[in-house]
Amino acid sequence: MATNSSSSPTTTTRKEGQGLLMGRYEIGKLLGHGSFSKVYLARNVKTNEFVAIKVIDKEQILKGGLISHIKREISILRRVRHPNIVQLFEVMATKAKIFFVMEYVKGGELFNKVAKGRLKEEIARNYFQQLISAVGFCHARGVFHRDLKPENILLDEDGNLKVSDFGLSAISDQIRGDGLFHTFCGTPAYVAPEVLGRKGYEAAKVDVWSCGVILFVLMAGYLPFNDQNVMVMYKKIYKGEFRCPRWFTPELTRLLKRLLQTNPEKRITIPEIMENRWFKKGFQDVKFYLEDDKLYSVPHGEIEADVIDYSSGSESQTIPEARKQLRVSASMPRPASLNAFDLISFSPGCSLSGLFEDGGEESRFVSSASVPNIISKLEEIAKGVSFKVRKKDFRVSLEGSREGERGPLTIGAEIFELTPNLRVLELKKKAGDRVEYDEFFDRELRPGLRTLMLPDPVSIEPNKE
CATH class of the missing domain: 1.10.510.10 (Transferase(Phosphotransferase) domain 1)
Structure with missing residues (x-):
């Protein structure tokens, strides 16, 4: 999210999301927003300098399994202090929010x-x-x-x-x-x-x-x-x-x-x-220095140490409590996330597999069911046809026992997170005969999964050439 605005930096107070943050920053107008965050213009009341503050809803990122993304973003922004990179000044937190205090760049994109x-x-x-x-x-x-x-x-x-x-x-x-x-x-x-x-x-x-x-x-x-x-x-x-x-x-x-x-x-x-x-031609090498880590509010690179709690009152949360909460969340496995470009490549008529990949039958579906429910349904289907099931995190392998010309039919299933409420199930033939895979898909997989999958045109049918 771009932390900029082409208009002149002015602040107003006492509107939604606005006020004095941690007694240090006067929060002003909204500059932009994303799925889990909003960016506000703010003024440091001590130095009178303008900054951009990204406000992240902690509950939403915990529920969305995005804690690793926040940890990585903090770690990355700590590493790249350069005159031509938007700077992260400090990270603060209350019980409900995480605040990224960043350089305000007002010239636009x-x-x-x-x-x-x-x-x-x-x-x-x-x-x-x-x-x-x-x-x-x-x-x-x-x-x-x-x-x-x-x-x-x-x-x-x-x-x-x-x-x-x-x-x-x-x-x-x-x-x-x-x-x-x-x-x-x-x-x-x-x-x-x-x-x-x-x-x-x-x-x-x-x-x-x-x-x-x-x-x-x-x-x-x-x-x-x-x-x-x-x-x-x-x-x-x-x-x-x-x-x-x-x-x-x-x-x-x-x-x-x-x-x-x-x-x-x-x-x-x-x-x-x-x-x-x-x-x-005309290039002047950039001269700058890496500031001492003491100038950061994120001294160790891990979010447990990075999120410094400046809050007080009922909103406050002690550092040990915050670290414990974030560590517990980070230890909970989540499916890999997909982005808009993934969806483009998944769409009928826009699949890149025919252009760049040789072989490999696959199909994808979108579901609002939970990950455990999707895995349980796959196990149920496998049990009905005496297939062996192997599981690891969000990958499931369905293995047949009948030996064909190309060995037993083996189907790999992987679950990705599209949004906090939607999952994508990808099915792919890993071994066995293609005709047998097509028959198994039409006879067992498609009917068995239909109750979990969103109706067409969201579901993405198999790519059969």
């Missing part, structure tokens, strides 16, 4: 500037230099943004760029054993082809691709990969089909072709970008 038309080369280059400086710093600190786009880049009153919204970011600790990330996320027009391929990707190279798209947009005033037909756009991205307009210089065109290289192994790296002739 970079998107609003680009929407008026393409930028002059010198201006676009300056923004790109600041973007690469910030992204390179993030990567050096083990942080990968994964959703870079003009809407997530703010401008301060001096025209300096500020990267924001680390909600989809990841840290190096999340890399799997194969050295790759596998979460399918990002914004379609800015996402790298290897993410579309769903085979695993290096997040640093994904960020570089997105930076390339942003540079193209700054210089051209439109997207390099764009089409009214979303599938045509996906194919263009996957094949790297784009054309530079005639006003691009040869140096810029060569750089963009290296940024938008579909093979991530051949794509230009951040250090190589910084040595590029077009990039280096």
Whole structure:
């Protein structure tokens, strides 16, 4: 969520959500809101400086299983104190709310500037230099943004760029054993082809691709990969089909072709970008220092220590109580979350599997049933046909006993969280004959699951070619 406003910073008091917070911040107008939070303009009554305060409803994030996201966001924002990144100043909490006190950036989104038309080369280059400086710093600190786009880049009153919204970011600790990330996320027009391929990707190279798209947009005033037909756009991205307009210089065109290289192994790296002739024109290396951790209100990187309770009275909660409550919640397993891009890829006619994946029958359904109820129903179906059931967290494997030409039929089921009230059940043939799978799906799975699934057109039928 962008913590900015293009209007002048003024505060008002005693309206909904407004007042004096912790005796330190005068809460003003609402700047924006999301599913679980609201962002307000505020003024530090001691320094008279304006800040943006993100107010998060603790009960909602606990119920929604989003505590790990909050922990990760705090950890990430602590790592990336850079002049071209929106800063987190401190984190506070009451029994009901968590407060992120952040830098207030009032120049608006970079998107609003680009929407008026393409930028002059010198201006676009300056923004790109600041973007690469910030992204390179993030990567050096083990942080990968994964959703870079003009809407997530703010401008301060001096025209300096500020990267924001680390909600989809990841840290190096999340890399799997194969050295790759596998979460399918990002914004379609800015996402790298290897993410579309769903085979695993290096997040640093994904960020570089997105930076390339942003540079193209700054210089051209439109997207390099764009089409009214979303599938045509996906194919263009996957094949790297784009054309530079005639006003691009040869140096810029060569750089963009290296940024938008579909093979991530051949794509230009951040250090190589910084040595590029077009990039280096007028570049001034950013000089800054990492402030001592004592200046943070989040000294240890874990939310149990990060959430500092400044409240008093009936709203207050002691630090041990807060830590205990958050630890208990964090220990409760939750299904993996899906984003809007996942839904696009799941939709009939928009599935990417036919373009980028060989074989593998799968189907998906949306359900309002709880995770235990969905698992119980799968066990019930398996018992009726004498299939063996293996369970681990939100994955269930149904294994037949009859040996076919390709071994016993084995079906994998995985449950994802769409919203706090909706789940997506994905079913996929892992082994066995396809004809046997189709028959089992039509005869057992579809009828057995019908009572738990939302009616069409929400349910997503099997992709049978």
